[in-house]
Amino acid sequence: MAEKKSTKTQIPKEKVEAVKRIAKEMSDAKTIMLVSIKGLPANQLQKIKKDLRGKARIEVAKKNILIRAVDETKISDLLPIKNSIQEDCALLISADDSFELAGWFTENRNPIAAREGQIADNDIIIEEGPTDLVPGPVISELGALGLQIMVEEGKITIRKTKVAIKKGEKVTGPAASIFQKLGIKPFMIGIDPLAFYDSTSKKVYAGIKIDKKKMLEDILGINARAVGFAVGIAYPSKSTIGFLLAKANAHNNALTKLNNKTQ
Numbered sequence: 001m002a003e004k005k006s007t008k009t010q011i012p013k014e015k016v017e018a019v020k021r022i023a024k025e026m027s028d029a030k031t032i033m034l035v036s037i038k039g040l041p042a043n044q045l046q047k048i049k050k051d052l053r054g055k056a057r058i059e060v061a062k063k064n065i066l067i068r069a070v071d072e073t074k075i076s077d078l079l080p081i082k083n084s085i086q087e088d089c090a091l092l093i094s095a096d097d098s099f100e101l102a103g104w105f106t107e108n109r110n111p112i113a114a115r116e117g118q119i120a121d122n123d124i125i126i127e128e129g130p131t132d133l134v135p136g137p138v139i140s141e142l143g144a145l146g147l148q149i150m151v152e153e154g155k156i157t158i159r160k161t162k163v164a165i166k167k168g169e170k171v172t173g174p175a176a177s178i179f180q181k182l183g184i185k186p187f188m189i190g191i192d193p194l195a196f197y198d199s200t201s202k203k204v205y206a207g208i209k210i211d212k213k214k215m216l217e218d219i220l221g222i223n224a225r226a227v228g229f230a231v232g233i234a235y236p237s238k239s240t241i242g243f244l245l246a247k248a249n250a251h252n253n254a255l256t257k258l259n260n261k262t263q
Helices: 013-028 042-051 063-073 076-084 098-107 138-144 173-182 212-232 241-262
Strands: 031-036 056-060 089-094 110-112 124-126 149-152 155-158 162-165 187-189 192-198 203-206
Touching: 013 056, 013 063, 013 089, 031 056, 031 076, 031 098, 042 056, 063 076, 063 089, 076 192, 076 203, 098 192, 124 173, 138 149, 138 155, 138 173, 162 173, 212 241
Parallel strands: none
Antiparallel strands: 031 089, 031 192, 056 089, 110 187, 124 162, 149 155, 192 203
């Protein structure tokens, strides 16, 4: 009787070795981070790898290899990170703090030109002021975008600031052409953290974007509102005592003037 052939798929040796190697690196790391590299040019990725040298290592691997590597670590707290593994993502392994690395990626993004069909993350604004453009066919292109212009000393000047593309709208071909001619690069490119595992807290964090500049602005805004509220309810503290004394002095002066008038 003929011997039955095995239907079990043979996994290539190099894939098995890659899974074991990546799993070992993840097991020894403080931070395991999944990052999106979708649309990221190869030269930009190489630059980021160079900038991270000594801080973190980026491993580009296929989705199924990353999933197998996570399972291979046998770290149960790490398993939820598999939900964030997708195509066009890479693995970052580091001994540095997870949140510091996430903040580094936010700070190290570069502006790029717009392409037709891209969705605007924010309003794309053309500011008023002089340009290096000379009169010619470009005048009608600027007019098509609803820009008010005039010619000064042989160069085109934008007379009034205008939102050329609103947040959420697609960039049109003519708009992309004008942005390029004006040197406007409205999009930012870099690596976006998808999720990360911190071995200290033994937790997976997903969808966290750390913007130190915005965070500081938010804190300052909250502090200003808090001080204003505390002064309004006459709550004495180190931050409010100066305002309260000034307010009390102003009230005292007003009452003094009122008493003088009634006498």
